[in-house]
Amino acid sequence: MIRHYYRAWLLTALIVTMVFASVSAGEDFRINRDYLEQAEIKYGEGAVLRLLEWEEMIRTTDRNKTDLKKLEKVNQFFNTRIMYATDIEIWGVEDYWATPFEFLSRNAGDCEDFAIAKYFTLKAIGVKEERLNILYVKALQYGIAHMVLAYYETPEAEPLILDNYMDSILLASKRRDILPVFGFNASGLWSSRQRAQGNLSGRSDRLRPWQDLQAKMHKDW
Template identity: 50%
Template sequence: MPRRFSKILALMGGWPLRRAAGALLCVLLLGPLLVSAWEPETFLDAAAKLSPRTQQRARALVQLIEKGSAQSDEARLTLVNNYFNQNIEFYTDQETWGVEDYWATPLESLEQGRGDCEDYAIAKYFTLLAMGVPEPRLRLVYVRAMLHGRPQAHMVLAYYAQVQGEPLVLDNLVADVRAASQRPDLAPVFSFNSEGLWHGVGATRAGNPLQRLTQWRDLIGRLRAQGF
């Protein structure tokens, strides 16, 4: 996993959560405006400038969103989790983009056919929003994952059928969607969406980030240009 996560987790142990969150990410007011409008025509227009393989993958994603829009949330989770786990291979940002930290849009991830844990989680998050899953039910979650007997920083997507209920976890490390209680290998650190930040995955809000994170702001701009 990227070295920055190890530094983040170390800092989280000594910093107040609000300060750490402020330094790490921005939940912008633009978020709710962004996720309210899925524009498949804009998405396909953006894909048309890319390779034929990417255009094919983009059309498949549009069809997936159309299919999922008429189904239950549980069915949507399985469709989206399977689609991105099967169409993206894990690579670090350094290997894919030549930089230590880059948050890719779903289209960018499909174009590369590669992504790291954030890219999987981001792609699933925004695709489920496009299908009509209410945003309060979804959170991006930073976790400590036990891999090969060692804790590693990792990101997953959590889905809450009930605000205070047990979430379901969508993860690139595990093929199927599982309840959090079935993932003892994951220890949540904090979770977020465009509405706020939470300590762990609990129901009590820990506050709003205090500073803007460049990656989140840039991601939103690219998403809007690509139809999300």
Template identity: 45%
Template sequence: MPHPPHRTLAAPGRRRFLAGLGSLVLAAGLGLRPNGVDANLDPSRLRQSMQRLYGQGGLAVLEEWFALLDRLAGAELRTRLREVNDFFNRRVRWVDDIDNWGHEDFWATPLETMGQGQGDCEDYSIAKYITLKQLGVPGEQLRMIYVRARIGRSRITQAHMVLGWYETPAAEPLVLDNLVPSITPASQRSDLDPLFSFNSSGLWAGGSTESRADPLARLSRWRNVIDRMQQQGFI
């Protein structure tokens, strides 16, 4: 997908993106604990879960992930964002949920995504989100953003999810995406129309009624992911 032309922070693209995300409409109750998904894990349980579900092939990828966490501990923020984005974009093959799981709109845990070696946009975003939290990026600076993505120069759009990093809650996010490999400010992604965003602490939604996307229905899938993560060794 070609990169859109550069826009300044005061450009209409930034205002459009931020307006599309609207304001905080739901707080708390979206994570394991009041503070959301904790940046902790149990390596032994994760290895056992991966071995049971995916065998030695899955374990090999999990060990690469552990090595990534060790290597990036204490690294500069931009380095952590770039390396985590690249790790999943290179190791996970995009595939529809119906082909991967046998039914529509299944959200995988990071362990399941690594074990399968494939997933869709939600799976990329969740894996990057959890990994960056494990690397010390504050959860309030990260949101999964549900968008309509325009394909090429056509008017055809498809549902899509990206991960955003926000310096402050009202700032323009940097977008981590599996469609475009480079991390770019949202104002440069004129192909994305944001609908709502969420993390473990809240839900932000705009006033658009053009999409059939139901934020609360998506959050039920998020809670299901969190439950499975806890069972697998993310604590």
């Protein structure tokens, strides 16, 4: 069955490639075909189609577009396609950080899964890693921990916030409903105050879930 969908996708990809032949994009990105086979067995045909759609989006996105256009595209891609669900509902455990592959395969995830998927996707389409922070915040309206993705145009800039709770991308000062606690990416870990001062709190591999996620990403990416 996967071969049928793969052939259909290849035809679509060929047309897209012809249209975007002059566009600089992440054309080297390919999902491991063994993973696609496993995803179909575990999660069904829909998982394969979602993963191939994600692959096509990464491969055909013009890297010459502004970062803001890329942020909008990626934010909309995930917010409008994937359902919110808790880790208990999806994985049967209190806390599980899914890779983008698992997230898309399951077609559901919680806040950190949205933030993580956006982070890796934006990196894949040419947004510099140092401009991206996965941000742990307190959602004041609900009194719960929450996770979003922050984009800093410069180290000193006020960040833009990408959130699965809303489709609009707003400056942090416009998000009075969240209180930043700490942020991280592959380069390091910051408290909200230290990030503003440009000082690291430590290495991000101190976060065990992030360490486990990176290991899974190296296997699947």
